[in-house]
Amino acid sequence: MSDQAWTDRIVGExxxxxxxxxxxxxxxxxxxxxxxLIMTATEFEIEHPDDPDRARIVANTEKLDGIIPELENVQAGMGAMAGQAADTGSGSGSSGGLVDSIMGALGIGGGNGGSSEKEQREAAERLTQEYADELQSHLESKGRWESVRRAAGGD
Structure with a gap:
């Protein structure tokens, strides 16, 4: 059974x-x-699906590197929108929107305390694994874990 088949079985969960x-x-x-965006780059797998004692859902985050730079763009876009909404025409000061995002893209400026790509990747990895653990716990509480585990193992 394909890796996709077991994930198709748990859409509701x-x-x-x-x-x-x-x-x-x-x-x-x-x-x-x-x-x-992080979730679109994350695939969930069942590690050791044939061993009931060791089987667990893990977050495969190999594709995160491709979207980490885009996380800043998403945040910058939101900041720019918030800055536009908050700007009352005074023209004084930066809202942290467009100018900061352009400077950040060029690699200049001190940034607004944003985290490095490495820190973002590590945080995303931790959070996606927390999600995987929560998903497995949910499946276990609903009595679905064994059938999902077996489906992932090809039984």
Whole structure:
């Protein structure tokens, strides 16, 4: 059975875990838009699916490097929109929007305390694994884990 087949079986559970995990995302350094981007680059796998004692859902984050730079663009775009909404025409001071995002893209300027790409990747890896753990816990509580594990193992 393909890796995709077991994930297709748990779409409803994923939606439930997504809703439950939303509070955790709000506490994190990522916006919901950034989290969505991170999740598109993350694949979930079941490690050791043929061993009930060792099987667990893991987050495969190999593709994160491709989207990490885009996380800043998403945040900069949100900052620019917020800056436009907050700007009352005084023209004084920077809202941290467009100019800062251009300077950041050029690699100049001190930044606004933003994290490095390495730090963002590490935070994304931790958070996606937390999500994977939560998903497995949810499947276990619903009595679905064994059938999903077996499906991933090709049984």
């Amino acid at each position: 994923r939606m439930t875990v997504d809703q439950e995990f939303a509070a955790r995302i709000e506490e994190s350094q990522f916006s919901s838009q950034q989290w969505s």
